[in-house]
Amino acid sequence: MKKIGILGGVGWASTVDYYRAIAEGSGRHFAARGHGSPLPVPPMTIESVTQAKTRTLRGVAGDESSWQDFDAVFRDALMTLQRAGCDFGIIASNTPHARLHTIRQGVTMPILSIFDATAEVTKATGCKTALVLGTSVTMQARNYADRLAQESISANDTLPEADIAEMQAMIDSDFYGGASDTARARLVAFCNRHAEPGTAVLLACTELPLAFPDHLDDPVFEADGHLFVNPSAAHVAAALNEALEG
Secondary structure, eight states, rough: OOOOEEEEEETHHHHHHHHHHHHHHHHHHHTTTOSSOOOOOOOOEEOOHHHHHHTTTTOOOBBGGGGGHHHHHHHHHHHHHHHOOOOOEESSOOOOGGHHHHHTTTOOOBOOHHHHHHHHHHHHHSSSSEEEEEEEHHSSSSSSHHHHHHHOOOOOSSHHHHHHHHHHHHHHIIITTOOOOHHHHHHHHHHHHOOOOOOHHHHOOOTTGGGGGTTTTTTTEEEEEEEEEOOOHHHHHHHHHHHTTT
């Protein structure tokens, strides 16, 4: 098995869930093949950054130079994982993926993109429109929209800035460290306002899927009248495929 490097801490709850999902997914894989207990789990190293710090280092959309310090924190973390002998890395957070084009500069270890993994499972739903929910960085960036466009899926073309700010505030107040029934209700109410029938709702902040504990490992699921795509689960599945290759 290949060694996985997990860049976590943004936030800690989703980092825990990535580790759990990889370990349990590996267990299911080997159990289905008749392997006895203890079931094998890929070797992993976690490098956790401090969210309170990275939040203050966020730059301004369209101003590349303003992101230098933010990018450097994540690049240094990936280099630490690389030096630890990891065969490939994953970032257990959507927000820094918007900066992956610069964060990965100088890193020779492969980094699995959450955008690619998500686009593949969203395409399989047959939906032609998507609502991407996440932090303001994720929703203002065009990374998801551009990657989904390659699959003939349109995303977040008309969402107002006030609603993007509302989603960021919801994540900060209701989802940091977990998700309550109240958090789920607020999330669903937001979807009811913005997701037309036939729209795939992407839970593109790694804390958002925590509102649906019965579907944490499902890349695609239906709940509360909506079709949801769980990028975290799609990302974990891609990591497992890579780690267990051969």
